Amino acid sequence: MFRTAFLMLGALTVVTGLIYPLAVTGLAGVLFPFQARGSLTIENGRVAGSELIGRQFDDPKYFWPRPSATPDFPYNAGASSGSNYGPRHPGLRKAMDERRRALREADPDNAAPIPIDLLTASGSGLDPHISPEASLWQAPRIARLRRMEIGAVRALIAAHTRPRQLGFLGEPVVNVAALNRALDGKLSKPVHLGLKLVY
Amino acid sequence: MTGNDLLQIAVYMAVLLAAVKPLGAYMAAVYEGRSNRAPERWLYRLAGVNPGASMTWKQYSGALLLLNALGLLAVYALLRLQHLLPWNPQAQGAVAPYTAFNIAVSFATNTNWQNYGGETTLGYFAQMLGLTVQNFVSAATGMAVLAALARGLSSRGGGIGNFWVDLVRSVVYILLPLSIVLALLLVSQGVIQNLDPYVPAAGAAQTLPMGPAASQVAIKQLGTNGGGFFNVNSSHPFENPTPLSNFAEMLAILLIPAALCYTFGRMVDDRRQGWALLAAMLVLFVPLVFAVVRAEQGNMEGKEVRFGTANSALWAAATTAASNGSVNSMHDSFTAAGGLVPMFLMQLGEVVFGGVGSGLYGMIVFAIIAVFLAGLMVGRTPEYLGKKIEAFEMKMASIAVLVPPLCVLVGTAVAAAAPMGLAGLHNRGPHGFSEILYAFSSMGNNNGSAFAGYGADNPLVNLAGGLAMLLARYWVAVPALALAGAFSRKKSVPPGPGTLPTHTPLFVLLLAGTVLVVGALAFIPALALGPIVEALR
Numbered sequence: 001m002f003r004t005a006f007l008m009l010g011a012l013t014v015v016t017g018l019i020y021p022l023a024v025t026g027l028a029g030v031l032f033p034f035q036a037r038g039s040l041t042i043e044n045g046r047v048a049g050s051e052l053i054g055r056q057f058d059d060p061k062y063f064w065p066r067p068s069a070t071p072d073f074p075y076n077a078g079a080s081s082g083s084n085y086g087p088r089h090p091g092l093r094k095a096m097d098e099r100r101r102a103l104r105e106a107d108p109d110n111a112a113p114i115p116i117d118l119l120t121a122s123g124s125g126l127d128p129h130i131s132p133e134a135s136l137w138q139a140p141r142i143a144r145l146r147r148m149e150i151g152a153v154r155a156l157i158a159a160h161t162r163p164r165q166l167g168f169l170g171e172p173v174v175n176v177a178a179l180n181r182a183l184d185g186k187l188s189k190p191v192h193l194g195l196k197l198v199y
Numbered sequence: 200m201t202g203n204d205l206l207q208i209a210v211y212m213a214v215l216l217a218a219v220k221p222l223g224a225y226m227a228a229v230y231e232g233r234s235n236r237a238p239e240r241w242l243y244r245l246a247g248v249n250p251g252a253s254m255t256w257k258q259y260s261g262a263l264l265l266l267n268a269l270g271l272l273a274v275y276a277l278l279r280l281q282h283l284l285p286w287n288p289q290a291q292g293a294v295a296p297y298t299a300f301n302i303a304v305s306f307a308t309n310t311n312w313q314n315y316g317g318e319t320t321l322g323y324f325a326q327m328l329g330l331t332v333q334n335f336v337s338a339a340t341g342m343a344v345l346a347a348l349a350r351g352l353s354s355r356g357g358g359i360g361n362f363w364v365d366l367v368r369s370v371v372y373i374l375l376p377l378s379i380v381l382a383l384l385l386v387s388q389g390v391i392q393n394l395d396p397y398v399p400a401a402g403a404a405q406t407l408p409m410g411p412a413a414s415q416v417a418i419k420q421l422g423t424n425g426g427g428f429f430n431v432n433s434s435h436p437f438e439n440p441t442p443l444s445n446f447a448e449m450l451a452i453l454l455i456p457a458a459l460c461y462t463f464g465r466m467v468d469d470r471r472q473g474w475a476l477l478a479a480m481l482v483l484f485v486p487l488v489f490a491v492v493r494a495e496q497g498n499m500e501g502k503e504v505r506f507g508t509a510n511s512a513l514w515a516a517a518t519t520a521a522s523n524g525s526v527n528s529m530h531d532s533f534t535a536a537g538g539l540v541p542m543f544l545m546q547l548g549e550v551v552f553g554g555v556g557s558g559l560y561g562m563i564v565f566a567i568i569a570v571f572l573a574g575l576m577v578g579r580t581p582e583y584l585g586k587k588i589e590a591f592e593m594k595m596a597s598i599a600v601l602v603p604p605l606c607v608l609v610g611t612a613v614a615a616a617a618p619m620g621l622a623g624l625h626n627r628g629p630h631g632f633s634e635i636l637y638a639f640s641s642m643g644n645n646n647g648s649a650f651a652g653y654g655a656d657n658p659l660v661n662l663a664g665g666l667a668m669l670l671a672r673y674w675v676a677v678p679a680l681a682l683a684g685a686f687s688r689k690k691s692v693p694p695g696p697g698t699l700p701t702h703t704p705l706f707v708l709l710l711a712g713t714v715l716v717v718g719a720l721a722f723i724p725a726l727a728l729g730p731i732v733e734a735l736r
Contacts, residue, residue: 124436
């Protein structure tokens, strides 16, 4: 029995721990090479980031992403993490108040209520998206600081808003890094080599 | 709740239920198949298995325990030695002993509780040959026990089967093909799958983690394992990048547990019995889905924009109804009422869908108890599927039902009384108590999700939790096999006028009620100190 168990574990280790992941790696590399390696965006010949991983923008001339609770610095992709604050944790109230103040200070004339995703940290700390409402809320600030027509900013947001996938799945989103790239006039689309279902 | 929220829930349930019959019938054919095809035969020949030999329940349990023990040791060794192994481009160091013990137990028992962050702790070799392997083996172990119990309850006779055959068939014909399809679908959406070193990203001043994630994510969802490749599990954009990947992963959580109900019906030659068990699960599941979706409306702390609150809450219900334990949002940041639902779903004993195989054999144990209760009420001799329920069967059923709550409550009490258990608290007051209660509800029912703020990586929680995971897994699986053995020796009695039919709506409600009452009696006092008092403040 011991011999059988030992050999069976060994055989299953080879099948499920070696052949299976390596076969999937091989197939994925052929069918979806772009996605399999992290949906990387290349700028000036260097990896600038990943389409899927959010990044920090502090400059008020750019759209701000969601707050991030990753350790050491926001959007630390090497250590994904949420805040894990319960709804009554004093740290949550304090953090939300600070974020509210920063958003108001950067745009004192904007009296509209701040969308909730700009006040709360995501679960991953790497959320690349904000809601269309959260981007529209920031439009007046962007327009003022960049001396743009607000209509042009809103049009840019509309062009970067992705509707629900297949029409009903998930929520509409705006990719903050892509939107900011467009603000700078860098419309460099990442190079897609594989198939990608619409989203 | 918006119309689109309702639509998403409705489509999810519809697709899930539509898959029950075809997949369930296929799995029944796998377990009932008489001939052994090529890949299966090679494995038997290699390991010296005689696939035709039926086992007694003691032999079956022995083989199961031995394989799981060896798997546990293998994972422990791989974690302790990972600094010497290949495919470790980040040069992750050896995992500390208590941590490695907890991880090894966790993955061998299909719990996949994680006291570590994947991208900061593990190399690819340990992820693949240690954790991915146990994802398959532990899932197949649960499915094998269910197949044995179904054979024991069947009127056909002929023993409870052979553990090695059930194990190999579950892996080769069910888990592997589904995993390959799901893994590729996930890569198409952006889940990564490579062996590259981490990528420095200049523009964002970030280091992007890499690795063979999709192959592990697929099986962790399908096998109700739940252990994430990355620290934040399926809220990580590399693990769950789009609403479609989210839908597929969420479907995979409940797919096999739901379909096994149909498989069971086929194997006992009465499909109505399988549908009745599934109906009892749905009676408990659907109201709790709506409760948590409602409670989480507007709460975006710990949630991703692409999923929104509805998909986050639906996932929370599915992952804790099944003993999956993967998360796409941080349960620690749920509202008091929203956090209560996943906690309670685990405390019901992981029988509302539950783990692959283990959820259904747990539910069958509850059916035996429900039949017994009904028998007491009206003075009938209790029987289930034509098999008389006597003292030995009730003893085994009671052990299987009582051990998990015991692990949860004793573990919670120990951690809540010990300085080391309290040191890891992230939230204070009732929410802090909830962190401990959630941790042991999760480990003591082999779920694996967490109120993740709780710093559980210390010797006390690692040891107590490891023990809870072992007891909750094997003190249910072995009694279930004992039941299988006892039933297989009993003659099947044709139903008489005094027989309680177990496929009617009346029985479905009785069964759901039994699960609910046992769970409520065990846990309402503890819940009152955590989420209930938090909600009332």
